[in-house]
Amino acid sequence: MAQNRVKDNRAWIGVLPVLLIVAFSGVIPLMTVVNYSVQDILDFNTRFFVGLEWYRETLDDPRFVDAFLRQIGFSAAVLIVEIPLGIIVARGMPTDGLRASLLLVLLATPLLIPWNVVGAIWQIYARPDIGLLGVTLNELGIAFNYTSEPLHAWLTLLAMDIWHWTSLVALLAFAGLTSVPAACYQAAELDGASKWQVFRFVELPRLKGVLVIAVLLRLMDSFMIYTEPFVLTGGGPGNTTTFLSQYLATMAVGQFDLGPAAAFSIIYFLFILLFSWLFYTSVMRDEDRS
Amino acid sequence: MARIRLDNVGFTYPGADAATLAPLSMDISHGEAFSLLGASGAGKTTLLNLLSGILQPTQGRIFLDDVDVTGLPGRDRNLSQVFQFPVLYQSMTVRENLAFPLTTRGSRRNRADIEARVNAVADELNIGGILKRSAKGISLFEKQLVAIGRALIRPDVSMVLLDEPLTAVEPSVKWRLRQTLKQAQQDLGVTMVYVTHDQTEALTFAERVAVLANGYILQTGTPDDVYQNPAHEFVGHFLGSPGMNFLPVADLPESLQQRVTGMGDPERLGFRPENAALGLPNTFDLPGVVHSQRILGTQRGEVISMYGLQCGAHSVFVRSSMPLAVGDPVTIDLKRWIGFRDAIRVGRRGAE
Numbered sequence: 001m002a003q004n005r006v007k008d009n010r011a012w013i014g015v016l017p018v019l020l021i022v023a024f025s026g027v028i029p030l031m032t033v034v035n036y037s038v039q040d041i042l043d044f045n046t047r048f049f050v051g052l053e054w055y056r057e058t059l060d061d062p063r064f065v066d067a068f069l070r071q072i073g074f075s076a077a078v079l080i081v082e083i084p085l086g087i088i089v090a091r092g093m094p095t096d097g098l099r100a101s102l103l104l105v106l107l108a109t110p111l112l113i114p115w116n117v118v119g120a121i122w123q124i125y126a127r128p129d130i131g132l133l134g135v136t137l138n139e140l141g142i143a144f145n146y147t148s149e150p151l152h153a154w155l156t157l158l159a160m161d162i163w164h165w166t167s168l169v170a171l172l173a174f175a176g177l178t179s180v181p182a183a184c185y186q187a188a189e190l191d192g193a194s195k196w197q198v199f200r201f202v203e204l205p206r207l208k209g210v211l212v213i214a215v216l217l218r219l220m221d222s223f224m225i226y227t228e229p230f231v232l233t234g235g236g237p238g239n240t241t242t243f244l245s246q247y248l249a250t251m252a253v254g255q256f257d258l259g260p261a262a263a264f265s266i267i268y269f270l271f272i273l274l275f276s277w278l279f280y281t282s283v284m285r286d287e288d289r290s
Numbered sequence: 291m292a293r294i295r296l297d298n299v300g301f302t303y304p305g306a307d308a309a310t311l312a313p314l315s316m317d318i319s320h321g322e323a324f325s326l327l328g329a330s331g332a333g334k335t336t337l338l339n340l341l342s343g344i345l346q347p348t349q350g351r352i353f354l355d356d357v358d359v360t361g362l363p364g365r366d367r368n369l370s371q372v373f374q375f376p377v378l379y380q381s382m383t384v385r386e387n388l389a390f391p392l393t394t395r396g397s398r399r400n401r402a403d404i405e406a407r408v409n410a411v412a413d414e415l416n417i418g419g420i421l422k423r424s425a426k427g428i429s430l431f432e433k434q435l436v437a438i439g440r441a442l443i444r445p446d447v448s449m450v451l452l453d454e455p456l457t458a459v460e461p462s463v464k465w466r467l468r469q470t471l472k473q474a475q476q477d478l479g480v481t482m483v484y485v486t487h488d489q490t491e492a493l494t495f496a497e498r499v500a501v502l503a504n505g506y507i508l509q510t511g512t513p514d515d516v517y518q519n520p521a522h523e524f525v526g527h528f529l530g531s532p533g534m535n536f537l538p539v540a541d542l543p544e545s546l547q548q549r550v551t552g553m554g555d556p557e558r559l560g561f562r563p564e565n566a567a568l569g570l571p572n573t574f575d576l577p578g579v580v581h582s583q584r585i586l587g588t589q590r591g592e593v594i595s596m597y598g599l600q601c602g603a604h605s606v607f608v609r610s611s612m613p614l615a616v617g618d619p620v621t622i623d624l625k626r627w628i629g630f631r632d633a634i635r636v637g638r639r640g641a642e
Contacts, residue, residue, distance in 0.1 A: 183373040186344060191440070192365045192394035201390075205381040 036262035054263030064264065066239065067247040068271075074243060075222040078161050082218055083211065085162065086169025091203075093174055104174075107167040119231025122160040126232075146233065150240035153233045157241055160228055165221070169214045176210035177203060212283050216276055223272050244268055292355040292448035292481060294318040294341070299350030301336055311336045312505045313350055318449075318498075321479040323472070325496030327486060329528070332502040334485045335453070341483065342451055343367055354448045370441035371451040375458045376433035378425040378440075385421040388412065388439050411439045414474050431463045438471060442478060449481040456491060468495065489529050493517065501525045518562075518626075523633040526560045532596070534560045535606035536630070545575045546624075554636030556629025563596060563607040565626040565640065568614070574621035576601060580614050 037055070040048045058064050089107070094100045110118070128134035128145045137144035146152040180203060188198045226245040229235065235242035248268065252261035300313035311333045318324045328334045339345040340352065343364035351360045359367050370391065378387050388408045392399050399407075412418045415435050420428055425436065434455060441450045455471070456464045472495055475482050486492050492499050493513040500510040501524075509521040520526035526534030536558045539550055550556060571577065582598035592611040599606050599620065608622060626640030 181375070181377070183375065183377045186342070186364070187371065187373065187377040187437075187440075189364045190342065190367075190370050191391040193390075194394065197394065201379045201381060205379070 033262045033265050036258050037266050038263075039259055041258045050259065054260045055267065058260060058264050058267055063239070063247065064244075067242055067244050070240075070242065071223060071244045074157070074161075074225070075219060077158055078165070078222045079215060079218055081158070081162050082166045082169050083215060086166050086214065087173045087207070087211075089166065089170040090173035090177055091199075093170075093177075095178060104171070107170055110164050110167050113164075115227040116231050118160065118164050119228040122156060122163075122228070123232045126156045148237055150237055153237060153241050157229055157232060160232060161222065161225070164228070165218060169218065172210040172214045173207060176207040180206050208283075212280065215279060219275060219279065220272055223275070293320045293353075294449055294481065294483070295353040295356070297351045297353065299340060299347045299352060301340060301345060302348050309505055311340070314507050315350075316500065316507070316510065318481060318483065321481055323475050323482050323484065323495055323497045325484045325486065325492040325499045326502060327489060327492040327499050327528075328502035329487055331504075332487075333505040334487070334502055336505075337502070338371075338451055338453055338483070338485050341449070342369060342371055368444070368446065368448045369451060370444065370447050370449075371453065372434070372438050372441045372455045374454045376430065376437045378433055378436060380424075380426050382425055383421070384417065384423050384425055384428065384436050387425050387436055388421075388443055391440060391443050407443060407445065411443050414442070414477060415439050415470055431459055431467065434459055434467060435470070438467075438474070442474060442480060447480065449483060452482060452484040454486050454488075455484075456486075456488075471495070489531075493529070501528065503528070519635075519638065520560070520628065521635045523558070523560065523630050526562075526628065530562060532563060532607045534562055534628075535566075535608075536560050537601065537604055537606065539629075541602055541604065543575050543577075549639075550629060553629045553639060554631065556631050556636050558630045559624070559627050560630055561606075561624050561627040563609045565624070566606075566608045567623040567625060568597070568608055568610040568612045568620045569623060571619050571621055574623040576622040576624070578606070578620055578622055580616050580618045580620060581605070583614065583616060 038049060038051060040050045040053075042048075093103055113121070125131045126134045126144075126146050128138055128147075134144055134146075144152055146156040184202050184206075185198065188202050193201065224245055225243060226249065229241050229243060230246060230249075233241045235246050245268075248261060248264050251257045251264060294317070296314060296316040298313045298315055299311070300309055301311040302309040326334050326337060336345065340347050343359075343362060343366075346361060351358055353359065354367060354369075379390060382390070385408060388411060389404050392404045392407060408421070409418070412421055415438060417432065417435050417439060420432055420436075425433070428436070438455065441447070441452075452471070456467055459467055468491065471482075474480075475495075484492065484495050493516075496513060498510060499513055499516050501508045501516055501522075503522075503524050509516050509525050511519070511521075516525055517529050520529070520534065523534075523536065527536070538558050539547060539556055542550070542559070550559065567574075578599035578601040580597050581600050584596045584598075586594045586596055586609070588594065589611070593613070594609060594611050595614075597608050597610055597614060597620075599608060599622065601622070606622070612620075614620065624640070627638065628635055629637040629639075
């Protein structure tokens with residue numbers, strides 16, 4: 001066979017489209033950003049190489065650090081609420097029948113709404129003068145105003161994200177729960193396991209796979225959140241709800257500081273990568289051991 | 291360990307026309323190895339689920355040691371179950387799996403007792419060497435052994451339900467698992483209810499077998515009794531390979547019909563392939579022609595065959611060492627037979 005084979009490299013042409021797509025969609029844009037991040041660009045023809053200057057500057061920028069900490073706080077809060085809540089919702093779901101189908105459709109609805117519409121819905125919903133939520137809270141005697149109170153702005157943002165994304169976790173967890181064989185529940189029942197033990201030892205080990213995916217998706221998504229806070233609070237009051245992506249947009253689009261914005265993007269990208277990797281490897285390490 | 295008593299227990303699914311399980315009464319004694327044998331859809335699983343508390347009977351009462359447990363959930367019946375596929379807590383080690391039923395509410399024990407019991411059960415099942423392993427990392431055979439171990443771990447368990455526990459295990463280790471199970475049953479004196487569609491498993495495991503079909507228990511008895519002395523045509527047909535032969539009395543020769551009279555007036559005669567003898571034409575009363583031969587093996591230098599014979603319009607199987615070829619005419623002597631009327635045993639001849 002080997003002797004009869006004609007030396008021919010034409011097959012490489014077949015790979016070319018993929019290379020082009022990957023290059024144009026991933027490699028070239030990323031490298032452009034890397035290129036920008038090490039230069040000071042004054043105008044189209046005037047640019048200097050500045051090395052890691054922008055990186056140093058970004059990491060020293062108190063506004064970046066603040067936005068970064070806010071971002072971590074936001075993602076952590078979102079994960080802490082959405083993952084358990086999603087599991088609770090999924091466990092409460094009927095497993096089959098018309099009710100299950102209807103609930104699944106209902107659950108999926110928030111996921112189908114465009115993100116800026118989600119922002120707009122909550123922007124109106126929470127308004128203290130005309131919004132259902134805002135007016136109701138004020139009628140109840142709570143001086144709720146998310147445009148002036150940072151805490152209220154945060155709570156509104158969190159409520160919006162939980163409303164928007166818990167469904168995703170619930171749907172994933174529901175899919176995971178349907179794969180638990182009935183015999184496992186039966187065995188736990190006969191062993192006298194408590195409700196908590198059933199969850200901890202029967203359901204959770206089988207949910208692990210989907211929960212890892214859910215956490216990764218929610219971690220990455222919440223870390224990159226832009227549209228909804230932009231529409232809802234615009235980063236305010238002050239800078240109290242300005243997250244990384246919004247600060248980045250201000251730098252890159254608003255001020256046209258391409259170099260610092262590029263360095264910012266790379267750092268931002270590496271952090272998401274780092275967090276996801278840390279989480280994934282720490283969870284999956286037990287898996288390999290057994 | 292306990293005595294299990296079913297008093298007129300029946301189950302009908304809501305809205306169903308026929309009962310999934312017709313009302314039945316049953317008594318399984320303390321420490322007995324009991325087997326429920328039947329084809330799929332016979333009602334075995336329903337009966338098992340009634341015992342384990344997944345289903346509640348639509349009529350009748352269930353007693354464990356004279357305590358009425360009807361209506362109680364499974365956890366309050368102090369029983370355990372081994373399933374078709376090994377059910378383990380996969381995030382735990384083997385040791386933790388075994389110990390789990392001793393750590394739950396209602397059966398909590400101190401650490402030394404648990405340790406001693408886990409070691410004792412592990413020794414009994416020969417799994418002492420894998421106690422530290424993760425439940426995920428062991429073979430299917432070992433997993434099922436651990437599942438059996440977990441079912442046996444509570445010293446005071448009222449009964450152990452086994453739902454076709456050998457299904458998932460490779461054929462080559464089936465007999466080993468069956469042997470272990472039987473040994474553990476004898477050593478620990480546990481009441482076991484073994485549900486299976488496999489007659490070999492049922493007949494070798496149990497002290498008593500109940501044969502189920504279409505929601506009815508057709509016969510309960512020792513393996514020898516249900517095999518040799520079936521109370522119903524189905525039992526005779528279902529047990530044995532091939533099963534019992536049946537011949538309508540009306541189609542038998544005059545001389546044979548006379549021998550049958552006074553035996554409860556049966557419509558059909560049933561006899562097992564090994565309970566008949568073959569002879570040359572005109573030796574015995576019942577003539578037949580050989581239509582097939584399957585060699586079973588040799589016994590004391592003689593070749594034993596399973597002959598398929600045509601007796602008029604009927605086909606029967608007879609085991610014999612007589613050298614015959616397809617097409618040979620023979621006569622058949624029935625050494626031991628059972629008479630059935632409306633499929634129910636009305637008399638027998640030749641036994642004892």
